[in-house]
Amino acid sequence: MTRQRLLPILLLTAGSLTQLSAIGAEEGTVPYPDGYRHGTFLHSSLVASDFGPFKERPCVKPCTAGIFHFYANDKAMKGLRTGSYPDGAIITEELLELMGDTGREGERHMVGVMVKNSRRYAATGGWGYGTYDSGSRKNNLDVKAQDACYQCHLRRKDHGFVFTDYVER
Secondary structure, three states: OOHHHHHHHHHHHHHHHHHHHHHHHOOOOOOOOOOHHHOEEEEEEEEOOOOHHHHOOOOOOOOOOEEEEEEEOHHHHHHHHHOOOOOOOEEEEEEEEEEOOOOEEEEEEEEEEEEEOOOOOHHHOOEEEEEEEOOOOOOOOOHHHHHHHHHHHHHHHHHOOOOOOOOOO
């Protein structure tokens, strides 16, 4: 094989290996849900600090009190309507501080996300989990913490591992 023919093949092979190693390095990562507030607003929940299920194992941070707003992208809306979530479905929760006895929203404490990718997150029912502190785009959940999320969501396996039930109004 001539040198002119060999060089493009080597470059293509090197590029493919670089791409494969990058994919492997990010295997368990869950991306920050940019633009989540442009999705469909599902509902809000006011959760008191003594909410029982948050005291159960394995539930730990981010399971905490406050005002939760929930959003879904178009693929997640399809899943909420049909019970079958396609890859690419994203459900986002936003946790805001509850301002004393007024019931008003305070500062954002956390953004949580579930991302459906059956291949990437096969070990956790096809869903990847992430939490991001206010102002951060670094996922706080390592593999062990993501598994803890999955263990909690297992009780909703018959609902696609999703706690939200959507009602058309």
